[in-house]
Amino acid sequence: MATNAIDQTRRMLSLVTYLRDRPGAAVEEVARAFGITADELISDLNVLPMCGTSFRGGDLLEIESDGEHIWWRNADALGADTAQPLRLAADEATALLVAARAVANLPGLRESDREALQRATAKLEAAAGESAGASSRLSVTFESEGGVFADLDRAIAERRRVWLRYYSPARDRLTEREVDPVRLFTVGRTYLEAWCRLSEDRRTFRLDRVAQIRLLDEAADPPRVEPRDLSAGLVQPSADDPEVVVEVGPGGRWVAEYYPHDSAEELPDGGLRITLRTPDPSSLRRLGLRLGADGRIVSPPELAERARAASREALAAYGE
Template sequence: MADSAITRAVRALDLIPYILENPGNSVEQLANKFETSSKQIISDLEVIFMCGLPGYTPYELIDLSFEDGIVTVVDAQVLDKPRKFTETEAVIVSLGLQLLSNLAENIESKDRISKLIEKLSSKFKATSQIELSLSNKPTHYDAVIHAITAKSNIEFSYKSLSKDEFTNRTVSPIRIYTSGGVYYLSAFDQNNNGLRVFRIDLMSDIQLISGVYKTGESPIFIQTIEFEIESTNELFLEKYSSIFNEVTKTKTGFNAKGLVSNREWLFRLLLSNRAEVTVIKPQDLADDLIDRAGKIVDLYADSSNN
């Protein structure tokens, strides 16, 4: 299974500092260290080789040598030190972990989060001086969190402030958020067949019930793609790198694999780069692209005749 773009980016940020601190490593040794294949390490190094500071001339790019099997960093640019948190970043992470700890119901998860918080506190003094408090959370907060975690429907009585009356609601809870110090529940209201927002402090008599859990969201379309990109269109690869999770250099350019969730956007992207991008997979996308391109040509022909 191909690594995600995020996994590759994180590994790339760690590779350069590690190579600088441990010179003389072979591609195979780096692959073992970072728990991936030698082929993937070479692919990562090729990507890093094209990275650098704005300007992107040979003077700003990271300079590597790995053709002889031993990886050497000639010029690391700004990646000469391991990634580390600033004091501010550590505080933000600590607050996030404390929030997760409050939300977690599993004891094992709470323990693991607690250890991470302690580890941060031992390295950053500011994190030990800040504590997140949910003391003002409404009475039914925990019950709602449990329902969201379990993806369970809930039934409750809800007080309308505008009408000063109570109504019974059946919903599929989606998420909790705060605004102005008030906790709100975003949920799919099965009574009205749509998304609604409820103030948690106005909810009472909450009960978990069985039934189909709905979110009101359409299924997300995910398309696996594979392109052959000519070397003359390397800018395309850099500009849309977020959709690719595996890139391999070929004799004529690059083979790129990835995932997209918007087919119409993908059509427009390919039509504007068709000459230098060949669709390998899926075949139906290539067929539809040829068909649509043909129709566009026909439209131009018709307009010329008129």
């Protein structure tokens, strides 16, 4: 299966968590869980031992395989606390600041935790001095899905129902639901296909949007459904669906991550011109409100006007 460097990096990040919790895991079983061949898995395993716990080459991962099973030799040692004082070089400070800002924007993060992280980031910026300037020009999108993947893989293997706290970008809120997992798959990102007990229908969930997960004691009993054909991609909008164009500034680039789209063209100011299709354009009015000064709906004109009217109403309510 063809893959790119980003997909492989995401997979390997998940592999670290997966293998740590499954000493002696069978090669064929791990390959099947990640939707890759045994040869691709062995190729990943040949790279992982070159990775360490420090940007400057600290302890390396000791992962071994006899071709049939996989062992992580020093998982406990790498997780142990050390007494060495923290000293950050410029590149390490930059990486830490970029990651901290990304975590602060994760959906589902408690407000008290978000504020604490922002205070710590401010202190780190002050300590980093000029190094902090470079980090402000960078952004990162990542998936904290390793543990979620492992839990869902277990739920599928044991045929157990799962409780999820899931972020819905279309509604801009977290929902709680019970689902019967069907399969895990990767199309750019990693997804769960499941029967949702809340909507009583088949649903697809992106793993990086799962804020919390809990395996239940109830047995999963999804209706028999034909697996979706994903050869043309996860999102397959109809040619008859209305086209919506949204222009966002640098602060609104997250829209391209959370909303399936046809294209995302770079703009001179660092923003994006995003084109997408949806059978219900009015459902994107909330997006216009969320963007605020970070972007605007360009077309269709009637949707753009409704978004502006909603913004005026919201501002008037604040005034009252």
